[in-house]
Amino acid sequence: MNYRHAFHAGNFADVFKHAILLALLDALTAKVKPLCYFDTHAGRGSYRLDDPEAQKTGESHDGIGRLSGADAPPAPLRRYVDAVRACNAEGGVNEYPGSPLLATHALRAHDQLVLCETQGDEAAALRTLFRDDARVHVHQRDGYAALHALLPPTEKRGLVLIDPPFEAQEGEFAAIESALAQAHTRWPNGVYAVWYPIKSRRAIAPFHRHLSRGPFAEVLAAELMVLPDDSPLRLNGCGMLIANPPWRLDMTLANLLPALRGALAQSPRATHALRWLRRE
Numbered sequence: 001m002n003y004r005h006a007f008h009a010g011n012f013a014d015v016f017k018h019a020i021l022l023a024l025l026d027a028l029t030a031k032v033k034p035l036c037y038f039d040t041h042a043g044r045g046s047y048r049l050d051d052p053e054a055q056k057t058g059e060s061h062d063g064i065g066r067l068s069g070a071d072a073p074p075a076p077l078r079r080y081v082d083a084v085r086a087c088n089a090e091g092g093v094n095e096y097p098g099s100p101l102l103a104t105h106a107l108r109a110h111d112q113l114v115l116c117e118t119q120g121d122e123a124a125a126l127r128t129l130f131r132d133d134a135r136v137h138v139h140q141r142d143g144y145a146a147l148h149a150l151l152p153p154t155e156k157r158g159l160v161l162i163d164p165p166f167e168a169q170e171g172e173f174a175a176i177e178s179a180l181a182q183a184h185t186r187w188p189n190g191v192y193a194v195w196y197p198i199k200s201r202r203a204i205a206p207f208h209r210h211l212s213r214g215p216f217a218e219v220l221a222a223e224l225m226v227l228p229d230d231s232p233l234r235l236n237g238c239g240m241l242i243a244n245p246p247w248r249l250d251m252t253l254a255n256l257l258p259a260l261r262g263a264l265a266q267s268p269r270a271t272h273a274l275r276w277l278r279r280e
């Protein structure tokens with residue numbers, strides 16, 4: 001297990017994931033009551049885009065690089081671009097905020113964050129980054145096991161982000177399905193967002209089918225293909241599955257997804273999709 005997110009920070013998949021994450025947190029913070037944000041695979045919280053790892057792949061050029069210099073990003077993406085810029089000094093984006101850092105900015109003083117990360121140096125980086133933020137609780141442990149142990153949060157409302165590295169390739173879906181089933185028994189009303197890579201959409205069908213049968217009453221899937229899904233051996237796109245989505249999130253995503261496709265397409269055959277897998 002040696003996945004390092006620094007190679008991929010700020011790529012198209014991060015832009016997609018983090019724009020949706022902010023939409024979720026904004027919807028949840030519309031109510032005054034405190035909430036808990038639970039990040040099962042947190043990473044290190046922040047990434048320098050001029051580090052050798054990021055430079056080696058150059059993936060951020062087709063991600064945040066397409067938006068950070070824009071005077072006027074498309075309206076649905078303004079919230080996301082402003083949040084990334086807020087983590088940087090004036091005049092450019094060198095520091096790319098991961099999900100934990102974006103979440104600390106989007107949440108309020110009375111909210112809590114639980115961040116799980118297995119790699120020692122990544123967990124240590126999280127502790128350093130958030131040493132002065134009493135809302136943040138870092139756990140160096142398996143995020144799936146932590147869900148089982150720590151849910152439900154005392155706030156009884158909030159969001160779980162599941163963003164694994166998919167080193168087990170399609171086997172990761174089985175781990176996610178099992179984690180979601182267990183989480184549902186402990187906290188059926190939580191909002192759960194699961195990021196997944198798409199090489200071929202056919203490979204995703206069993207995962208969607210599984211979630212369409214329950215246990216969550218409402219499940220929404222948002223997807224962006226930056227390349228056609230028959231491009232060989234590539235990360236052609238990605239998706240976010242959202243169980244128990246907040247009220248009207250589908251409408252927000254209906255605006256966000258075409259803007260993401262417009263900004264991030266790598267082919268004229270790029271597509272986006274928004275679909276209810278289950279709705280009662």
Ligand SMILES: C[S@@+](CC[C@H](N)C(=O)[O-])C[C@H]1O[C@@H](n2cnc3c(N)ncnc32)[C@H](O)[C@@H]1O
Binds near residue numbers: 005039040041144
């Ligand atoms: C895709 S990265 C996370 C990126 C982060 N969520 C973000 O958006 O900025 C996945 C992270 O999960 C960590 N990881 C891998 N397996 C894990 C597990 N079972 N539990 C917790 N963290 C894990 C990896 O070390 C890696 O840092």
